[in-house]
Amino acid sequence: MKVVLIGGGGFIGAKLVKRLKDLGHEAVAASRTSGVDAMTGAGLAAAFKDAQVVIDVTNAPSFEPVAVMNFFQTSTRNLLSAEAEAGVRHHIVLSVVGADRMTEVAYMRAKIAQERLVIAGPIPYTIVRATQFFEFLGVIADGGTEGDTTRLAPVQMQPIAADDVVTVLAGIAAGAPSNSLVDLAGPDRTHLVEVVRRLLNAKRDARQVIADPQAFYFGGKLDDQSLVPVGPHLMGMTHFEDWLGSHTG
Structure with missing residues (x-):
């Protein structure tokens, strides 16, 4: 089966x-470096020739509100149009758990x-909404840092290993479209402050992590359901402690 990865x-x-x-599939990494530009449509027809599945894992080059909205809308329209011309049978897109509950955040509005x-x-189609990757927790910490203090909202989260996201996406690519949104999260429900504190401690990072109900998350406020699935969801296998032990030391 030929699968084209936009943002490959x-x-x-x-x-x-x-x-x-x-897994034995013909997987094609399509990006601007390979001559494929979803924003202009350049190279899409050639990339999609004989493809059965397209997976969109692109990310916007700018999170500025107008730019990020333009990126996701324009690129998606171009992808869908080119896929229809090529006879692609399954469009998969990676999105974010809780995006519809974080509408103050420009990036989340664009994903919706x-x-x-x-x-x-x-x-x-199948839309896979994943929770925050373990590998993204450092970025979250940096976003809440001023000086030697990191202020984060005291909310629940259920982060996931990137490798588990990849495993699920590969499985979905091999199956039929569900024409639905699928939530995907890690196996452990925890708290944002605690998990970031554990990460920084493991890295011997001296920043003090403080729970602050007024802390912003990339420009928006969080509540206790913002970063977790609220209904049935798929679950990764990797526990945070296991991942932490293999990525720090």
């Missing part, structure tokens, strides 16, 4: 290309706009 040179994309190839285009589009 990125963090998740590169892992997913390798996983799909290991992307999802709506996919749902209304001509290609059978």
